[in-house]
Amino acid sequence: MPLKSCVRCGLPETYETIQFDEKGVCNICSERTFRDEAIDWKERRRQLDALVATYRGKHPYDCIVPFSGGKDSTFTLNFLVREYGLKPLVVQFNHGFLRPTLLANNERTFKQLGVEVLSFTPNWKVVKRLMRESLIRKGDFCWHCHTGIFAFPMQIALRFETPLIFWGEPSAEYTAYYSYSDQEVEEVDERRFNRWTNLGITAEDMAGMIGGDFPLDPRDLAPYTYPSVRDLKRLGCRSVCLGSFVPWDVKRNTQEIMSELGWKGDEVEGMPWETYPYEKIECYMQGVRDYIKYLKRGYSRVTQMTALDLRNGRITKEDAARLIDEHEGRKPPSLRLFLEYLEMDEQEFNEIVRKTVVAPHVPDFGAEWAPMTWDFDRWHREKATHTDGPALLDSPSKSRD
Amino acid sequence: MGTVGILDIEMGNLRSLCNAIDSLGVDSRVAREPSVLAEVSRVLIPGVGSYRAAMGNLTRLGFVDPLRRFAAAGKPVLGICLGMQVLSTRGEEGGAVPGLALIPGDVVLMEPDSLRLPHVGWNSVSFRSPHPVLEGIRDGKDFYFVHSYEFRCAPEHSYAETSYGRPFSSIVGVGNVLGVQFHPEKSQRNGLQLLENFCRWDGGC
Numbered sequence: 358m359p360l361k362s363c364v365r366c367g368l369p370e371t372y373e374t375i376q377f378d379e380k381g382v383c384n385i386c387s388e389r390t391f392r393d394e395a396i397d398w399k400e401r402r403r404q405l406d407a408l409v410a411t412y413r414g415k416h417p418y419d420c421i422v423p424f425s426g427g428k429d430s431t432f433t434l435n436f437l438v439r440e441y442g443l444k445p446l447v448v449q450f451n452h453g454f455l456r457p458t459l460l461a462n463n464e465r466t467f468k469q470l471g472v473e474v475l476s477f478t479p480n481w482k483v484v485k486r487l488m489r490e491s492l493i494r495k496g497d498f499c500w501h502c503h504t505g506i507f508a509f510p511m512q513i514a515l516r517f518e519t520p521l522i523f524w525g526e527p528s529a530e531y532t533a534y535y536s537y538s539d540q541e542v543e544e545v546d547e548r549r550f551n552r553w554t555n556l557g558i559t560a561e562d563m564a565g566m567i568g569g570d571f572p573l574d575p576r577d578l579a580p581y582t583y584p585s586v587r588d589l590k591r592l593g594c595r596s597v598c599l600g601s602f603v604p605w606d607v608k609r610n611t612q613e614i615m616s617e618l619g620w621k622g623d624e625v626e627g628m629p630w631e632t633y634p635y636e637k638i639e640c641y642m643q644g645v646r647d648y649i650k651y652l653k654r655g656y657s658r659v660t661q662m663t664a665l666d667l668r669n670g671r672i673t674k675e676d677a678a679r680l681i682d683e684h685e686g687r688k689p690p691s692l693r694l695f696l697e698y699l700e701m702d703e704q705e706f707n708e709i710v711r712k713t714v715v716a717p718h719v720p721d722f723g724a725e726w727a728p729m730t731w732d733f734d735r736w737h738r739e740k741a742t743h744t745d746g747p748a749l750l751d752s753p754s755k756s757r758d
Numbered sequence: 759m760g761t762v763g764i765l766d767i768e769m770g771n772l773r774s775l776c777n778a779i780d781s782l783g784v785d786s787r788v789a790r791e792p793s794v795l796a797e798v799s800r801v802l803i804p805g806v807g808s809y810r811a812a813m814g815n816l817t818r819l820g821f822v823d824p825l826r827r828f829a830a831a832g833k834p835v836l837g838i839c840l841g842m843q844v845l846s847t848r849g850e851e852g853g854a855v856p857g858l859a860l861i862p863g864d865v866v867l868m869e870p871d872s873l874r875l876p877h878v879g880w881n882s883v884s885f886r887s888p889h890p891v892l893e894g895i896r897d898g899k900d901f902y903f904v905h906s907y908e909f910r911c912a913p914e915h916s917y918a919e920t921s922y923g924r925p926f927s928s929i930v931g932v933g934n935v936l937g938v939q940f941h942p943e944k945s946q947r948n949g950l951q952l953l954e955n956f957c958r959w960d961g962g963c
Contacts, residue, residue, distance in 0.1 A: 548947070586781050586783075587780055587781055587782070587783045588783070589783075590781070590782050590783030590784075591783035
């Protein structure tokens with residue numbers, strides 16, 4: 358039985374926060390319409406000008422820019438430096454899976470823009486244990502990344518006494534936890550962190566969850582801990598999305614960073630490489646992430662990309678359906694590495710994910726393998742070669758097609 | 759901003775108010791005796807319980823005249839729930855009880871037609887006129903109420919209205935003295951915004 362889906366963009370009923378109106382159009386589409394028709398973007402730009410003027414020159418840095426090097430954070434950094442000549446402190450949280458193209462992009466970006474950069478890498482052994490716990494409890498192994506990315510830059514803001522923080526796209530672009538129609542600037546704050554970002558699990562909670570079997574030093578979860586609201590208030594912290602002041606257009610933004618910075622896209626497992634080379638290039642576990650989503654919810658990254666294009670009128674429904682049919686739902690070769698990191702086999706993995714499936718979707722665990730990306734052999738292995746490793750239900754092809 | 763004085767009249771949810779102010783990054787001092795008023799730039803008056811008992815404690819602790827002088831000096835005062843009610847001229851609770859008389863009006867038992875008392879829960883607050891302490895808060899938002907009495911005052915002193923059976927004043931004020939019938943410290947984001955605005959307010963309006 359197929360899932361009910363939006364008549365305009367195709368996102369299914371298992372999509373986080375989705376609702377359909379009486380015509381079958383989803384709330385993400387309606388919010389996009391509101392964004393395009395009802396927001397006074399000139400006024401929003403004036404608010405941005407005023408915000409920048411309030412903070413400029415008064416602190417060790419004009420702002421913090423949390424940075425992954427993907428299209429959104431690269432666009433944000435480029436925009437702030439180019440349009441306002443700001444002196445940012447760029448803050449990177451290394452989730453453990455940075456890819457070569459991304460690292461080359463970042464070096465090029467930083468050197469061309471002339472900015473100061475801090476990069477933080479958490480303890481990999483702790484990360485592995487966190488991924489396991491997060492996967493089991495939530496069907497999402499990225500807790501360390503979600504929390505690290507959103508909490509760590511706030512800690513840096515305090516340490517460097519730099520209260521203004523610019524994130525990239527507002528969440529209303531993709532989900533309905535926040536809405537454009539509220540006519541508010543999305544505050545990327547503790548409330549958002551605890552209700553959504555951390556999957557409902559704080560660092561304190563996590564310490565209790567893994568401390569029983571893992572040799573945890575109480576300080577090990579500090580990077581994932583949101584600083585106190587009191588301290589942030591005393592600093593006069595303001596943590597906002599650039600996309601609340603400037604309407605977000607991922608294709609246009611990508612063109613801009615490609616032409617101005619020489620930013621390059623990359624192959625992502627399970628994606629049509631020619632059509633969508635600019636999305637989610639920053640993590641080599643992205644394929645596993647998308648695969649789990651497919652098992653849980655019955656759709657994945659290709660559906661999300663075509664949804665955006667359908668919403669923008671940039672693709673036909675026929676072409677979208679074809680791309681989804683040809684590419685979506687394949688098993689990523691990186692699954693082998695993931696299973697190796699977590700010391701589990703595919704059977705156990707499937708059993709864990711099965712428990713997190715979102716009704717009414719019924720998962721199919723028998724997908725074909727997706728092709729390997731060009732840098733697959735450069736990704737970290739715990740064991741010497743990739744011919745060893747955990748038991749898989751079948752073997753991925755060694756070739757790239 | 760200075761330090762906020764939080765009155766301890768031995769009846770009120772002091773700790774939750776202190777925690778709320780603390781989370782805003784503002785310094786506070788609990789005032790158990792009038793001399794503390796000289797060390798703070800603004801005062802919060804919490805209160806839960808009866809008008810008669812509250813005025814009794816305020817009198818016994820020696821706060822009545824010092825508070826009146828504090829307000830007369832133009833320093834911001836915010837009364838919360840019963841703390842708002844004692845700002846009135848008088849309360850009707852088993853006979854008339856004189857209040858601090860900082861905002862003219864009477865506090866009387868609510869008559870919400872067939873609805874039960876106390877009025878407990880979230881209810882919307884509709885603004886009647888703008889005020890610096892309401893900056894950044896949307897009209898019609900919900901705040902948390904728990905009370906059986908209401909503050910009746912002249913229309914020009916009522917800044918917001920709420921309906922429970924019939925309308926009553928949920929925010930009252932004269933000059934640098936303001937009262938809110940709801941509990942901002944229990945009203946999530948909007949309540950905290952109101953408290954934050956109060957902490958920045960210079961008392962003018």
